[in-house]
Amino acid sequence: MVSDPRLYEIGAELEALFAELIEAEGELTPDLEARLDAVEAQFATKAEKVICAIRNAEARAAGIRFEIAELTRRLEALALPHEQTAKSLRLYLEVQMRRGGKKRVDMPMGKAWLQANARPKIDYVGKDPDRFSDLPEHLVRVTYTIDGAAAWETWRNSVLPDELHAEVGEHLRIK
DSSP states (O other), rough: OOOOOHHHHHHHHHHHHHHHHTTTTTTTOOHHHHHHHHEHHHHHHHHHHHHHHHHHHHHHHHHHHHHHHHHHHHHHOOOOOOOOHEEEHHHHHHHHHHHHHHHHHHTTTTEEEEEESSSSSEEOOOOOOOOOEEEETOOOOOOOOHHHHHHHHHHTOOOOOOTTEEEEEEEEEOO
């Protein structure tokens, strides 16, 4: 049984034929031309098979990646209601702890406590300057924001201007 030669074997055969052509000082005999044509045809056929295998592997990989994305989307959709339930229950517990004046609850299965946030919420409480009075009201949209990092640094140094108000909030921790 004659096996189909591998692409690298055909490439080696082409190299040998080219070396033979160089040895013959570029003279292309009918026999050498026929062998070159046959080997080049064989190379083209084999290269086409390899290209098909590459495209097939790439298509399979793309299909698998699509399935991964689809499964991930579905799993995320399954997790979302549970995450929302946990968020609602967390808020419920926090509100009830605040209502009941509880800062900490210790239970055998875990602990929950209201912990001060690391950074305060800083809001502008001063009067907005009347800067755009010359423009019609419907053309003006002004949004003032506070540079949080600079305001926090100023608050840490205890020199917050009167126009700013700092409030250290709390968040619920469960362990």
